[in-house]
Amino acid sequence: MLEVRTLLRSVLTVKKLPVMSSQIAGMKYFPPPKKYENIEYPERLKLKIMEKVPQLPSNIKPPKMQKRLRYMRGPETVHNQLIHKQYGIIATGGGRLRYEHFEIIRLGIIRKMVPNRMFAIWRVDAPWQPVTKKGQGQRMGGGKGAIDHYVTPIKAGRVIVEMGGHCEFAEVKRMLELIVNKLPFAAEVVSQEILDKKYAEEERLNKINLNTWNFEYIIKNNMGGCGKWLSPFDHRWFGKYR
Known part of the structure; x- marks a missing residue:
């Protein structure tokens, strides 16, 4: 019993040593800000409203047209590069753009872009191809139906809209991704760096194949x-x- 008491006294009388803590504060190095050089702003910074129906002279009757699916098939050979070498939306599959899709793109960009610091331009034409449709309940025959609406055919690789200015890809990516999800065909948000890496990877795979x-x-x-x-x-x- 005496040994236990002496042991408890020795434990209780032990002096607690202070805990030594030291803070090390170092210098934080951040990357230098990006320099925006050789950026050419267009005359119009915002997307214009596209015409719903093409304007024809009063003495010309609006012509009807067949489906002509060849306008949507195959790769785009002309408008497949970014003019301002910054950001944009490129179609990865064929399809058609209606007037409603043009408004979705225009309003989705105008409402979120920073004025006088960003710009956006169209890379597609206004709806020009007529699509005919017969009224509900009509029988087959009787000739081709009346024009219901106009569309713009799109091929794979076509640049739909292009953005740029004093902005980074992270600022524009989320804005354009919301628009891509609403398009009637497959598309992707790209930058000039992404396109360069994509083309370089294709060439590399062809060489080592x-x-x-x-x-x-x-x-x-x-x-x-x-x-x-x-x-x-x-x-x-x-x-x-x-």
């Missing part, structure tokens, strides 16, 4: 008699576009 049995080689040599059942568009674009 050791497999000669690609889709183009199979089609050109009619292996397995594939030329009988393949589409004419597969012979033209080798399975990349429909």
Whole structure:
């Protein structure tokens, strides 16, 4: 019993040493701000309102047109690069833009862009291709129906809208992603850096590819008699576009 008491006294009488704490404050290095050089602003900074119906002279009757799906098939060979080398929306599949889609794009950008610091330009034409439709309950025959609305056909790789100015990609990305989700075809938000990396990666893969049995080689040599059942568009674009 005496040993236990002495042990407790020794524990209670132990002096608590103070805990030494030290703070180390260092210098924080931030990257230098981005320099916006050689940026050319267009005359009009905001997107203009597109015409819902093309304006024709009074003595010309609005012409009707067939579907002409070739306007939406295949890759875009002209308007597939960013003019201002900054940001934009590029279609990854074919489709049609109606007047309502133009308004979704215009209002979605104008309401969120910073004035006098950002700009946006159209890279597509106003609706010009007529789409006919017959009234509900009409029988087949009787000629082609009346014009219901106008559309703008889009091919894969076409630049829809382009943005730029004194802004970074993070400021524009979320704004344009909300618009991409509302378009009637597949599209993506890109910057000039993303496009450069994409093209460089495609060239690299083509150089290091050791497999000669690609889709183009199979089609050109009619292996397995594939030329009988393949589409004419597969012979033209080798399975990349429909």
